[in-house]
Amino acid sequence: MSIDWATLGLQALNVLILVWLLARFFWRPVAGMIEQRRAAAQALLADAGAKNEAAKAALAEITQTRAGFAQEREALLAQAQAQAAAARAALLAEAAQEAEALRREARAAMQTEQAAAAQAWRERASRLAVDIAARLAARLQGEAVQAAFLEYLLHEIQALPPAARQVAALEVASATEISAAAQSEITARISAALGAAPRITFKTEPALIAGLELRGPHLRISNSWRADLDRIEQDLTHDG
CATH class of the missing domain: 3.30.2320 (hypothetical protein PF0899 fold)
Incomplete structure (x- = not known):
């Protein structure tokens, strides 16, 4: 078997030309596209990571805000309960004062009525006694x-x-x-x-x-x- 070096050299030259052409017109653009895709993917990953961090920060802020709302709600409830207790105590004290005032007025009215009744009975008894004395005196x-x-x-x-x-x-x-x-x-x-x-x-x-x-x-x-x-x-x- 004999080797045709001329054919072999020509084929080798064709391979080299093909590799150069591929490298020139195919691999470089493809490599650039791949690099661009890789950079875009990295940018997307970085953006996604930033958004993820932002989402985590937002979630943490929301959680903190909700905790603040819960604390504020508890504080408002405690304040409302304290105000309700104070208002109830004030109403009870006012009612007690009004009841005491009514009792004093009732006692005063009762004493006034008793005094008036006693005075009326004294006047009636006095007039009766005087009338009796006048009748007796008239006979003398x-x-x-x-x-x-x-x-x-x-x-x-x-x-x-x-x-x-x-x-x-x-x-x-x-x-x-x-x-x-x-x-x-x-x-x-x-x-x-x-x-x-x-x-x-x-x-x-x-x-x-x-x-x-x-x-x-x-x-x-x-x-x-x-x-x-x-x-x-x-x-x-x-x-x-």
């Missing part, structure tokens, strides 16, 4: 009683200061009508007690029950059972 009318009241009247006149005795006109009121003779005697005795001679007129007032009352422009001496009973009723009504 007579000259002796009239003379006793005249003596009391003269005694009070004599106790007056001299300036008070200087009167020009006087009125004598009595429970029953006084006879002319008795009027003359009473006028004389009153004039003697006054140390003057005023003009004296007489008037009948059954409401006096018994006794005499001396009246003038600036002088009034009440010496009758009516006056005594009025003073007793006033003392009984305002007693205690």
Whole structure:
């Protein structure tokens, strides 16, 4: 077997030319494309890693925010509970104060009513006692009683200061009508007690029950059972 070196050399030259052509027009562009694809893939991987980190950071921030929300919610709930407890305590205290005020008002109203009722009973009892005394006193009318009241009247006149005795006109009121003779005697005795001679007129007032009352422009001496009973009723009504 013989080797055709010329053919072999030509084929080798063709292979070299083919390899050069492939390297020139195929492998380099393909290698560039591969490099570009590799760089793009690395860029994509890097971008994906950055986005992943960003996502992790965002997730951590969201988790932290949610934790903050939970803490804030707990704080708000605690604050709301504290405010509700304070409001409840304030309402209870206000209700207790209002209840105490109502109790005080009720006690005051009850005491006022009791005092008014007691006063009304005292007044009724006093009027009843005075009415009974007036009826009893009315049965004791007579000259002796009239003379006793005249003596009391003269005694009070004599106790007056001299300036008070200087009167020009006087009125004598009595429970029953006084006879002319008795009027003359009473006028004389009153004039003697006054140390003057005023003009004296007489008037009948059954409401006096018994006794005499001396009246003038600036002088009034009440010496009758009516006056005594009025003073007793006033003392009984305002007693205690």
